[in-house]
Amino acid sequence: MKLIVTAFSFLLLLLLLASVSCAAEFSAKVGVNYGTLGNNLPKPSESVQLIKSMKAGRVKLYSPDPDILKALKGTKIQVSIMVPNQLISNISSNQTLANEWIKTNFLAYYPDTLIRYVLVGNEILSSTDDAGKRTWYDLVPAMRRIKFALKACNISKVKVGTPLAMDVLESSFPPSNGTFRFDVAVPIVKPLLEFLKKTRSFFFIDCYPYFAWAANYQSIHLDYALFMGGNNNLTYADPVSGLTYTNLLDQMLDSLVFAMKRLGYPDIRIWVCETGWPNGGDVDQIGANVYNAATYNRNLVSKLTAKPTKGTPARPGVTLPTFIFSLYNENQKPGPGTERHWGLFYPNGSAVYPIDLSGETPSSLYKPPLPLPDNDKPYKGKIWCVVAKGKGAVNMTELGSAVAYACGQGNQTCAAIQPGKQCYNPNSLIMHANYAFSSYWAQFRAQGGTCYFGGLAVQTTKDPSHGSCKYPAVTLS
Numbered sequence: 001m002k003l004i005v006t007a008f009s010f011l012l013l014l015l016l017l018a019s020v021s022c023a024a025e026f027s028a029k030v031g032v033n034y035g036t037l038g039n040n041l042p043k044p045s046e047s048v049q050l051i052k053s054m055k056a057g058r059v060k061l062y063s064p065d066p067d068i069l070k071a072l073k074g075t076k077i078q079v080s081i082m083v084p085n086q087l088i089s090n091i092s093s094n095q096t097l098a099n100e101w102i103k104t105n106f107l108a109y110y111p112d113t114l115i116r117y118v119l120v121g122n123e124i125l126s127s128t129d130d131a132g133k134r135t136w137y138d139l140v141p142a143m144r145r146i147k148f149a150l151k152a153c154n155i156s157k158v159k160v161g162t163p164l165a166m167d168v169l170e171s172s173f174p175p176s177n178g179t180f181r182f183d184v185a186v187p188i189v190k191p192l193l194e195f196l197k198k199t200r201s202f203f204f205i206d207c208y209p210y211f212a213w214a215a216n217y218q219s220i221h222l223d224y225a226l227f228m229g230g231n232n233n234l235t236y237a238d239p240v241s242g243l244t245y246t247n248l249l250d251q252m253l254d255s256l257v258f259a260m261k262r263l264g265y266p267d268i269r270i271w272v273c274e275t276g277w278p279n280g281g282d283v284d285q286i287g288a289n290v291y292n293a294a295t296y297n298r299n300l301v302s303k304l305t306a307k308p309t310k311g312t313p314a315r316p317g318v319t320l321p322t323f324i325f326s327l328y329n330e331n332q333k334p335g336p337g338t339e340r341h342w343g344l345f346y347p348n349g350s351a352v353y354p355i356d357l358s359g360e361t362p363s364s365l366y367k368p369p370l371p372l373p374d375n376d377k378p379y380k381g382k383i384w385c386v387v388a389k390g391k392g393a394v395n396m397t398e399l400g401s402a403v404a405y406a407c408g409q410g411n412q413t414c415a416a417i418q419p420g421k422q423c424y425n426p427n428s429l430i431m432h433a434n435y436a437f438s439s440y441w442a443q444f445r446a447q448g449g450t451c452y453f454g455g456l457a458v459q460t461t462k463d464p465s466h467g468s469c470k471y472p473a474v475t476l477s
Contacts, residue, residue, distance in 0.1 A: 027057065027319070027321075028304055028305045028309065028319050028320075028321075028359075029056075029057020029058055029078070029321075029357075029358075030056065030057060030058075030300075030301055030304055030305065030322055030323075030324065030357040030358070030359070031056055031057055031058025031059055031060060031078070031080075031321075031322065031323040031324070031357075032051060032054065032056045032058075032059055032060070032323060032324050032325075032326065032327050032344065032357065033059075033060045033062075033273075033274055033323045033324065033325045033326040033327065034047065034051070034059050034060065034061055034062075034068065034326070034327045035062055035325075035326045035327065035328065035330050035333075036062070036063075036065065036068075036330070037330040037331075037332045037333045038328060038329075038330040038331045038332050038333075038347055039331065039332055040331060040347040041328055041330070041347050042347070042348075042349050043067075043071075044065070044067045044068040044070070044071035045071045046349065047068070047071070047327065047328075048068075048071045048072055048075065048077075050327070050345055050349060051077060051327065052075070052077070054344065054355060054356065054357045055356055055357050055358035055360070056077065056357045057077065057078060057357070057358075058077060058078040058079070058080065058116075058321075058323065059072070059077055059078075059079055059080070059323075059327075060079075060080040060082075060117075060119075060273065060323045061079065061080065061081050061082060062082050062122065063081070063082060063084060064081040064082070064104075064105035064106070064109075066108075069081070069109040069113050069115075070109070070113075072113045072114075073109065073112045073113045074112060075113075075114070076114065077114065078114050078116040078117075079113055079114055079115045079116060079117075080115075080116065080117035080118070080119055080323070081105060081106065081115055081117070081118055081119070082118075082119045082120075082121070082122060083101065083118065083119070083120045083121060083142070083146065084121075085121045085122060085124060085135065087101070087142075088120060088121050088124065088135050088138050088139060088142045089134070089135055089138040089142075091120075091138075091142040091145055091146065092138035092139075092141035092142040092145065093138075093141070094145075095145050095148065095149070098142070098145035098146050098148070098149045099149045099152065101146070101149070102118075102146065102149040102150060102153065106118065106150070106158075107153060110155075115158065116157070116158055116159065117158065117159050117160075117161065118146055118150070118158060118159075118160050118161075119160075119161055119162055119163055119204060119273075120139065120142050120143045120146055120160065120161070120162045121135075121139060121142075121162050121163075122162075122163055123163060123164060123165045123206060124136060124139050124162060124164070125139075125164050125165075125167075125168050125181075125184050125188065125189075126164075126165045126167055126168075136184065136187075136188050137187065137188065139162060139188065139192070140188070140191045140192050140195055143160050143161075143162060143192075143195055144195065146160050147160045147195075147199060159199070159200075159201040159202060160199060160201055161196065161201050161202050161203070161204045161271070162192070162204060163204040163205070163206055163273040163274065164203075164204065164205055164206065165205075165206045166205065166206065166207055166208070166252060166256075167181075168180060168181060168184065168189065168205075169181065169255060169256065169259055170182060170185075171255075172252060172255035172256075172259075173251075173255065174236075174238045174239060174240060174241075174255075175238050175241065175243070175245070175251055175252075175254040175255040175257075175258055175314070176238050176239075176240035176241040176243075176258050177240070177255070177258070178254070178255030178256060178257065178258035178259035178262070179259050179262060180259050180262075180263065185263065189263065190263055190264075193260060193263060193264075193265040193268055194265075196265075196268050197265060197267075197268060201269075202268070202269045202270060202271035202321070203256065203260065203268050203269065203270050203271065204271045204273040205253070205256055205270060205271070205272060205273060206272075206273050206274035206275070206325075207249065207252050207253060207256075207272055207274070207275050208274070208275060208276070209225045209247075209248040209249050209252060209275070209277075209296075210225070210276075210277050210278060210287070210288075210296070210338075212225070212248060212252065213225040213248060213287065214285070214286050214287060217286055217287070217378075220248065221234050222287065222292070222376060224236075224246075224247060224248055225247070225248045225296070226247075226277075226292060226295045226296050226299060227246075227247045227249070227295075227296065227299035227300065227302075227303060228295075228299065229245075229246040229247050229248075230246035230247070234246070236251060241258075241313075241314070243313035243314060244313065245313055247303075249275065249300070250312040250313060253270060253272070253312050253320070254312050254313060254314040254315075256270060257270070257312070257314045257315060258314065269318075270315075270320060271320075271321045271322070272320055272321070272322040272323065273323055274323060274325040274326075275300065275322060275323075275324060275325060276293070276296070276297060276324050276325040276326065276342050277292055277293040277295075277296035277297060277342075278293060278338035278341045278342050279293040279294075279329070279341050279342070279343065279352050279353075280329075280337065280338070280340075280341035281336060281337040281338035281341055282336055282337035282338070282451065282459045283379050283383050283459040283460075283461055284378075284379060284383060284459065284474070284476060285336060285337060285338050285375075286375060286376065286377065286378050286379075287373070287375060287376050288337070288338050288341060288375065289371075289373040289374070289375055289376075290352060290353055290370060290371055290373075291370045291371060291372060291373040292373055292376070293342075293352070293353065294352075294353040294355065294366075294370050295370075297324055297344070297355055298355055298363050298366070299363070300322070300324070301324075301355065301356070301357055301358075301359050302359060302363065304319075304320055304322055304359070305358065305359025306359075324344070324357070325342050326342045326343055326344070327343060327344060327345060328343040328344075328345050328346070328347055329341050329342070329343035329345075329346055329347060329352070330342075330343070331347070331455065332455065334452060334454075335450060335452065336450055336452070337458075337459070353366075353370060354366050354367070378476065379461075379476055380476055380477055381461060381475070381476060382461070382463070382473040382474065382475050382476075383459050383460070383461055383473060383474045383475075383476065384434075384438045384459070384460050384461075384462070384463065384464055384471055384473050384474075385437040385438045385440070385441040385442075385451035385457050385458070385459055385460075385474075386433075386434040386437060386438065386457065386458065386460050386464055387399065387430050387433050387434055387437065387456060387457060387458075388455070388456060388457055388458040389458070395456060396429060398454060398456060399429060399430070399433055399456055400429060402433065402436075402437075402453040402454060402456050402457075403429070403432060403433045403436045403437075405453075406433075406436040406437055406439070406440035406453070407436050407440075409440055409443070409444065410439075410440065410443045410444065413436065413439045413440055413443060414432075414435070414436050414439060416435060416439075416469065417432045417435050417436065422467075422468045422469050422470075423435050423469035423471075433456075434464050434471070435464075435469070435471055437451065437453060437457045438464070438471045438472050438473065439471070439472045441474060442472035442473060442474050443472075445474050
């Protein structure tokens with residue numbers, strides 16, 4: 001009898017330990033994405049101190065950067081590292097390469113650096129070129145080889161996954177109609193879900209309510225996107241499931257839940273790998289400001305760390321591990337202005353706005369007051385594209401190449417700055433660049449052209465025209 005009691009007690013102890021381990025794994029610690037696409041960012045050691053100052057529980061890296069991983073040594077911050085997209089195909093067919101990658105980028109730092117997640121690639125299924133599409137079919141085999149490499153080293157608790165964007169869904173509205181894209185659902189996503197199920201890993205998703213709201217601001221209330229829908233009776237009832245939503249993030253995430261269920265995998269856990277709100281952007285980008293960014297991220301943290309756990313309407317009470325994007329405003333990210341304005345910190349280390357990722361600080365206690373937004377409605381009027389302040393003098397060679405590119409596109413893009421024409425004088429590279437950038441953008445914005453030019457250009461509402469030289473403009477109405 002004593003032996004039976006002892007065995008029973010031992011079994012209870014194992015179950016208790018398992019539950020504690022599980023609780024730790026599913027903790028509501030909010031993390032941050034640590035991107036490095038900037039030429040003016042603080043050193044890793046300083047960055048780790050900033051991460052600690054926000055009480056972040058986790059950090060996601062976009063590469064296994066040795067200096068950052070060393071700086072995280074001895075901290076209690078859980079770390080996610082990433083296998084680069086360009087290595088996926090080679091690793092998918094070469095176990096030796098997978099083993100070497102784990103040896104060099106994981107074992108060299110583990111366990112002193114608490115690496116808990118290895119992500120294979122980044123938004124692979126968003127690739128649209130032929131080479132990218134070929135990589136789709138190598139994704140899950142590469143994940144299997146990385147998992148096998150970890151297992152060979154007796155490492156079983158580290159989760160392997162891959163972050164995907166919301167464009168993996170063909171339909172997301174209403175949430176109950178969530179469906180994976182036809183081109184990837186069966187050949188790619190289904191094997192991925194089977195892998196995640198067998199390894200008890202997560203579906204890592206990049207989910208940005210900002211983009212959904214900005215594209216549909218006339219039909220989606222801003223408060224609903226900023227987690228303030230419940231305060232203002234702004235709700236959405238799914239006509240099929242009957243579930244009621246008070247915020248856009250839940251609505252988007254539940255569309256993924258229903259999509260997985262539709263493929264026969266109703267229980268795969270979700271990890272929000274990226275989410276956030278831009279603190280700034282271009283003139284033609286609505287709602288990108290410090291007020292909305294702080295409101296979104298602070299309310300997000302309150303939701304994620306609430307006790308009892310909130311979850312989503314389709315998965316009430318289920319913890320949503322999350323990485324907020326991002327640690328810094330990164331000045332070398334290409335694309336529209338919002339791409340360079342997602343940070344919680346400026347590159348000089350000062351906070352864009354105070355935030356406590358532990359959820360211990362109520363929003364009412366944050367000081368100073370946030371600057372009121374001035375672009376929650378679309379700008380109406382003319383916009384020009386000119387050389388960013390200070391760029392011309394520093395990057396004259398790059399500026400010349402950018403002008404050559406702009407002038408080489410379209411029809412008569414730079415005719416007005418040719419010798420003898422109305423905009424030739426003053427004969428200055430910067431003045432010619434101002435005209436070339438504005439002319440190019442006015443012609444090609446509708447086709448996806450941007451006012452960026454490798455960071456050399458910026459939008460302005462101040463007309464740079466002079467005398468008889470009239471600059472082309474983008475007109476928003």
